[in-house]
Each structure stands twice: as C-alpha cells, then as structure tokens.
Amino acid sequence: MKPVIAIWMLVSGCLGIPTSTVITEQPAVDDIFSSVSKMEALVHQENAIVDMLDSFLIDAKQRIAIIQNYVTAYRQVMNGDLSSSKLVANPVDAYHLVKRLTIDWDVVERVLEAESNSSRNALNHVLVLRETSVFPNSEDLHGAAIALVRLQDTYQLNVTELADGHYNGVDHSRGQVFQSRRDLSGRDCLFMAQHAFADGYYDTALQWAEAALGQFARKGDSYGSELEAFRNEVKHFVEFASRVHDDVLERQGPRGVNWQTNSHPVDRQFLTGNSEKYNSLAEQQFTPKLYQHQTEDEENEHYERLCRGEKLRSANIEASLRCRLVTRGHPALLLQPLKVEEQSLDPMIVVLHDLLTERQTEVLRELGEPKLATSLHRGGEGKFVRSMIRTSKNAWLQEHENASLPAMRRRMEIATGLIYGPETASEYFQIANYGIGGLYKTHTDNVIHPDVRPEDQDPWNLYVGDRIATLMVYLTNVEAGGATVFPRAGVTCWPRKGSAAFWWNLYKSGEPDLTTRHGACPVLHGSKWVSNKWIRQYDQMLVAKCGLHPLEKFSSLLV
Numbered sequence: 291m292k293p294v295i296a297i298w299m300l301v302s303g304c305l306g307i308p309t310s311t312v313i314t315e316q317p318a319v320d321d322i323f324s325s326v327s328k329m330e331a332l333v334h335q336e337n338a339i340v341d342m343l344d345s346f347l348i349d350a351k352q353r354i355a356i357i358q359n360y361v362t363a364y365r366q367v368m369n370g371d372l373s374s375s376k377l378v379a380n381p382v383d384a385y386h387l388v389k390r391l392t393i394d395w396d397v398v399e400r401v402l403e404a405e406s407n408s409s410r411n412a413l414n415h416v417l418v419l420r421e422t423s424v425f426p427n428s429e430d431l432h433g434a435a436i437a438l439v440r441l442q443d444t445y446q447l448n449v450t451e452l453a454d455g456h457y458n459g460v461d462h463s464r465g466q467v468f469q470s471r472r473d474l475s476g477r478d479c480l481f482m483a484q485h486a487f488a489d490g491y492y493d494t495a496l497q498w499a500e501a502a503l504g505q506f507a508r509k510g511d512s513y514g515s516e517l518e519a520f521r522n523e524v525k526h527f528v529e530f531a532s533r534v535h536d537d538v539l540e541r542q543g544p545r546g547v548n549w550q551t552n553s554h555p556v557d558r559q560f561l562t563g564n565s566e567k568y569n570s571l572a573e574q575q576f577t578p579k580l581y582q583h584q585t586e587d588e589e590n591e592h593y594e595r596l597c598r599g600e601k602l603r604s605a606n607i608e609a610s611l612r613c614r615l616v617t618r619g620h621p622a623l624l625l626q627p628l629k630v631e632e633q634s635l636d637p638m639i640v641v642l643h644d645l646l647t648e649r650q651t652e653v654l655r656e657l658g659e660p661k662l663a664t665s666l667h668r669g670g671e672g673k674f675v676r677s678m679i680r681t682s683k684n685a686w687l688q689e690h691e692n693a694s695l696p697a698m699r700r701r702m703e704i705a706t707g708l709i710y711g712p713e714t715a716s717e718y719f720q721i722a723n724y725g726i727g728g729l730y731k732t733h734t735d736n737v738i739h740p741d742v743r744p745e746d747q748d749p750w751n752l753y754v755g756d757r758i759a760t761l762m763v764y765l766t767n768v769e770a771g772g773a774t775v776f777p778r779a780g781v782t783c784w785p786r787k788g789s790a791a792f793w794w795n796l797y798k799s800g801e802p803d804l805t806t807r808h809g810a811c812p813v814l815h816g817s818k819w820v821s822n823k824w825i826r827q828y829d830q831m832l833v834a835k836c837g838l839h840p841l842e843k844f845s846s847l848l849v
Contacts, residue, residue: 327662336391450504453478454473457814476506487527499524689711702790708759758794761790768784796827
C-alpha cells in the first residue's frame with residue numbers, strides 16, 4: 291500500500307468517510323465487473339429482484355420509501371426494450387447496476403429485516419437468489435468505480451459532463467456521443483473522488499470532488515436534511531486531498547509511475563518564489579520517444595495518447611505504410627486474397643481484415659463464454675497474479691471441443707505461413723472478454739525471460755520455445771475505446787469484428803523484441819471480445835528461420 295493511502299485511511303476515519311471506499315490492489319477471485327458477459331447476467335438477476343419487490347409492495351399495501359426509491363431508480367433505467375448488452379455497454383449505467391445491487395440493496399435488506407412475515411419471505415427469496423446466482427459484492431463496486439476513474443483520465447473526459455452521464459467517443463468513433471439513462475449523484479462523485487485519490491490520481495480526485503459539489507448545488511433538494519453534512523464531507527475531503535496534491539507536486543513532480551497532479555499547486559502560497567518553476571512545468575511539451583527504451587512513466591503516457599487516437603509517428607513513416615491483397619502463392623488465397631493493412635514495418639505489425647467470418651467469431655464467443663474466469667498476468671516474481679493491471683476474463687478452447695475450430699486454425703496457418711499444429715506449435719485458443727473500462731496495461735507476450743535462470747523457467751516453455759508471434763482476432767466491434775496499442779512503435783489497432791492483428795514477439799535470434807510491447811486500451815463504450823493464438827518457436831524452425839545477426843527482425847508477414 292502506498293504510504294499516502296495509509297495516511298488517507300487514517301484521516302478518512304476522522305472525517306467520517308468510509309475507509310471501505312479505498313480499493314485494494316487485487317480484486318476478488320470471482321469478480322464480475324471485469325467481464326461484460328458476467329455483467330449482462332446481473333441485468334436478469336435485477337429483473338427477478340424487482341419483480342419480487344413489486345409483488346411485495348402490492349401485497350403489503352403500504353409504501354416503503356426506501357424500497358420504492360430502489361424500484362424507481364431501476365425503472366428510470368430499464369424503460370423501453372433496452373437489452374442487457376446495451377445497458378452494460380455504458381460504463382455509467384453499468385456502475386449504477388453494480389451500485390444498486392451492492393450499496394442500495396444493502397439498505398433495502400435492512401428495511402426488509404424489520405418488516406412483517408411477508409417482508410421476511412421477500413427477503414428470503416432474494417437471499418436464495420444471491421446464494422444461487424451471479425451477484426456482485428463490494429469489490430465489484432470498487433472495481434466499477436476505479437474503472438470509471440481510469441476511463442475519465444485516459445480519454446480526458448469532462449468530469450462534469452460524465453457526472454451527468456454524457457461523454458464523447460474517441461478518434462475512431464467519429465464524434466459519437468453517448469448518454470447514460472441516469473446521471474451520477476453528488477455522493478457517487480465523492481465516491482469516485484475517493485477512489486481516484488487512493489489510486490494516485492490526485493488531480494482527477496479534485497475534479498470529481500468539484501463535480502460532487504456541483505451535483506449537490508443543482509440537486510440539493512433531493513438530499514433533504516443530509517445536504518449540509520454531505521457538503522461538509524466533500525469540503526473536508528478537498529482540503530485534505532489538496533494538501534496531499536500540493537505536497538506530491540512539490541516533492542515528486544506532476545507525474546510518476548503511480549501518481550499524477552496538476553502542473554500548478556492548489557494552494558497559491560506554494561507559488562510564492564516558485565512561479566517560474568511551476569510555469570515551466572505547465573509549458574513542457576510532449577515529444578514522442580519511439581523505437582527506444584521508455585521509462586514506465588513515459589510508456590504510460592505514450593499508451594494513453596495512442597488510446598485516445600493521437601498520431602505519434604512522423605508523416606514520412608505513416609506514408610510508407612500500405613494496404614494490399616496478398617496470396618502468398620497459396621491456392622486457397624488465389625481467389626480470395628488476404629486483406630493486409632500494414633500498421634508498422636519496424637517492428638512488423640499488420641492487420642488481416644476479415645480473417646474469420648461473422649459466424650466463426652460467434653462460435654468462439656459461444657464456446658468461451660461459459661468458461662470465462664478472471665484473467666491473470668505475470669507479476670514481479672514471474673508468477674501469474676490478478677490485479678487492476680488487467681481487468682478481463684478469459685477461457686481456453688481446445689480444437690476437439692468444436693468441429694469448426696480446426697478449420698479456423700488452418701485458416702490462420704495459411705494466412706501467416708506459420709505452423710499452428712500440433713499442440714507444441716501453438717497454444718489453445720484463448721478467449722477474452724473485457725468489462726467496465728476493461729484494459730491490459732503494456733506488457734510483452736514472451737514467456738521465457740533472459741534474466742531468469744533456466745532451472746527457474748517453466749519446463750514446457752523450454753521444450754516448445756517462446757511465443758515467437760501473436761495473432762489476435764477481434765470477435766466484436768467496439769463502439770469506443772478498446773484499441774490495441776504499441777507505445778514504442780507508435781501503433782494503434784482499432785477493433786473490427788473478424789479482423790486480426792499479427793506481430794512478431796521475438797527477433798530471429800529468439801531474443802524478445804521490446805518494440806512490440808503492447809497494451810489493451812480501456813473499453814469506453816461497448817463490449818470487447820478477442821481470441822488470441824500464440825505461436826511457439828521451435829516448431830517454426832523451417833518456416834521462420836534464424837538470422838545471422840542477434841537483432842535481425844522478421845521484416846514481413848511472408849516468412
């Protein structure tokens with residue numbers, strides 16, 4: 291835990307702010323927020339709960355204000371024929387879905403416990419539903435909140451507009467505007483501010499706190515006698531967060547691996563004698579740093595800019611890229627060539643358009659969905675762990691599970707010229723689904739690390755070789771966000787259903803090519819499904835041959 295977070299937890303107790311709002315580094319094992327597929331199931335669970343509550347209200351013949359508020363909030367969102375997929379596609383509506391089934395439902399539960407036998411029966415009905423069905427917990431609510439915070443920060447969304455449920459898409463969305471069914475209350479905005487603070491987004495935390503005050507000012511009547519207490523709570527938070535913000539800015543600067551602040555202090559007294567220093571920070575211009583080592587902070591900034599659709603490469607580099615039809619001299623491609631779009635020549639990164647048919651993408655989703663489990667990533671000690679660095683769920687499919695999978699594998703082999711079978715040549719099909727703000731921070735795909743001793747490596751990896759290449763197929767279109775970006779190469783690949791991104795992870799010598807470090811951008815609106823196929827090194831010895839120089843790269847898709 292960061293020291294400043296520990297201080298915040300101590301101070302928040304004094305201010306009356308629940309410390310439970312501070313998210314931990316590791317989500318629960320069976321979290322729901324990290325998968326849109328799992329989130330859709332919540333819509334059906336809430337339908338059942340609201341049906342039961344409606345019946346209870348009719349039978350009881352009395353208005354129970356808290357329960358009625360719950361039902362009303364639900365009805366405001368679910369009017370019309372809104373599908374579950376459309377509801378959870380919107381991050382604000384998805385947040386409200388999780389909030390209703392955690393904090394709001396806990397209040398309803400306490401009311402039901404104090405009611406008559408009919409209330410007890412209604413409560414038991416829902417308790418059974420919670421025990422036997424998919425249901426969110428507090429960690430899902432925390433995950434949904436920090437996902438909204440990260441979306442706002444990554445895509446530089448206007449906090450006031452986002453609090454009203456209004457936000458714009460990114461570059462490839464062609465100016466599309468999204469609107470949630472409900473806005474965020476002042477209490478919700480404070481909840482976001484607390485999570486932003488705990489995660490080191492000190493500048494963003496202050497923006498959310500200001501939005502909370504704005505919501506209180508516009509809709510104060512709905513808070514009744516509690517309005518003044520809420521305002522004081524926000525003011526106490528702003529005072530403390532401002533002191534921490536200014537202290538971090540003064541001692542550590544405006545941006546680091548796990549913190550960020552504004553370029554100027556909140557307290558103008560800090561400017562005394564230091565105005566030139568802070569003005570110079572504000573005037574610093576971003577300069578792309580491509581094809582070379584990047585610090586973690588530099589890599590994060592490149593990652594975020596590429597996620598927003600910014601162009602980081604020179605016009606000369608962009609002009610050298612081509613779209614072409616490729617047959618590779620293969621009979622299966624003569625009448626239907628590959629549609630190849632070059633994204634980068636060094637490193638070689640291409641998009642193969644329409645690699646799979648719409649029906650094939652649906653098959654992969656249908657097979658993978660029942661098996662989804664929380665995604666892991668390689669931690670600092672080489673072990674696979676769960677964390678907010680990767681928020682998704684994945685599943686693995688073997689070819690014998692469906693008759694169409696061998697045909698897909700063969701199509702991939704023809705397209706890339708690499709060998710995908712037997713099992714030593716490539717891994718099983720991995721299916722991944724990204725949830726609210728789903729992302730995977732920048733990483734490499736190789737699994738054999740040069741700085742790890744052979745006896746500490748996985749024996750299977752040493753037997754089959756490293757992941758020489760990656761083929762990632764997009765199984766859905768994503769309405770906004772969700773790109774795959776390569777910070778060192780300055781490349782952004784936007785999801786398009788049926789298309790696939792392909793790149794080499796290794797030099798011809800077998801050493802990792804760090805210019806292909808890549809990440810999955812947060813999903814701003816929609817649901818993102820992908821299928822990864824990782825090709826192993828040693829079975830490719832006759833088609834992807836070694837080079838004569840340690841840093842010689844594969845320069846073409848045509849191996």
